[in-house]
Amino acid sequence: MELSYREFGENTNISFIILHGLFGSSKNWITNAKELSVMGKVYSLDLRNHGDSPHSQEHNLESMVKDVREFVLTYRIEKPILIGHSMGGLVAMQYAFACPKDLESLVVVDIAPRQYSFDYANEFRALQIDVSKFQSRQKIDVEMAKILPDSFLRQFLQMNLEKSDNGYKWKINVDALSKAESLNISFFDKEYKGKALFIRGGESEYVTEEDIPLIQEKFPNASIQTIPSANHYLHYFYAKEFVQVVTDFVRSSG
Template identity: 30%
Template sequence: MPVLDLAYSEIGDGAPLVVLHGLFGNKRNWGAIAKSLAEEYRVITVDLRNHGESPWDSDMAYPVMAADVAALIEKLVGGPAHVIGHSMGGKTSMVLAFDRPDLVDRLVVADIPPAPRDSGLIAYVRAMQAMDTGAMKRRAEAEAALEPDIPERMIRTFLVQNLTPAEGGGLGWKLNLEAIRDQMPVIEGFPDIDSDDAFPRPALHLVGAESKYVLPRHHAEIERLFPYGEIEAIPDAGHWLHAEQPALFTEAVRTFLS
């Protein structure tokens, strides 16, 4: 299980706060949230493996991704940090909390349960892989090419942020789409966790009130694995609650961490 040296950015001073993005995301997506929270915290935004500027690898099992983050926290902090994780990053943060509770002070999980979920996101991967990005010069071309398969403009705009100028011309993905495609059942899944490994410190599960990711049937499992946890809904927000309601999101995080 090779541990990868993850790319990261940091801003601010104070108690360390590590932020983990979701699938198809990267640390830059969290720039505005990081800038706001940097008034009180040393905010470390991370690119998970196969995303952003971090190295690529074929394995995306959550214990492996959590080990990457644990190594980063040990290197940068040398002890426990607050951790925020959204979606895939939320699952990674939960497994980190179970495997290495010594490195997690308080945990914020954004709109993802500790349970498997069929996301349908493999369709996005296939649409992105089908494009001839090497023949494109602008992200707008890629966004237009994705429209027949992905009608939601916000999602298309989010996905094409992962395109960058390629050597020799054209555009290339900063995502390891092959690994993401092959590991999608693992990404959509979640490990079986024994109650003895429940997280022994405070945790906050923030959910979008309009999201379908965390359902009432998940609450019992959240309570089993996070006995010192709480669940809070962000109104008028879906799965991307931090982008749709940034002020309410940061207010909830501040209140919980303080």
């Protein structure tokens, strides 16, 4: 599958590939990508069923890894630093296990190599709203607020809205994503010995203290950094700190 992407920076000996999380897109990473482009070329991808990339009823880690590898080979990106957040982090870890020699290093953002419950019932309920009958985002937001009281989550999902001839439509493939099984499979019995950085939010429940030994087991050359007050969306709320942690890692690894 040919993925849509945004490109930042100039060609140097450093390249980054950014993989967003569930319901996200390359649009969510523009600020971070621009900051990282000071060091080199940045490719921020739209994973399948997200952003401007094609839709498919198949949505699992294997297919997403295949898509990303196809992108790497098509654009002849040598030794990229692969950055993945949440779902994108699972894809990045799977890629590192499958094709370790492809990568310069790995950055995993607020996700661990373990099983997670696929519990997004309210988000999918909000995405089931027929947005084609609305003529304004404000009215869509009022309707979504009945299901999702968290204004940030609503705004995050609404970044997937696109104006159509009859109101609005969702850019993401809601049907395929809602039918996708848990993205975790048994690949976590593998090991990646390359350079790796795990960044977690101090207020996030996605990477706990109990996960640290598991990360160290599967990624023996990994360092783990915590942004103390950050939640799961640390790259958004703590963009400056996030970019600094990644920059320090890249420079120390070089």
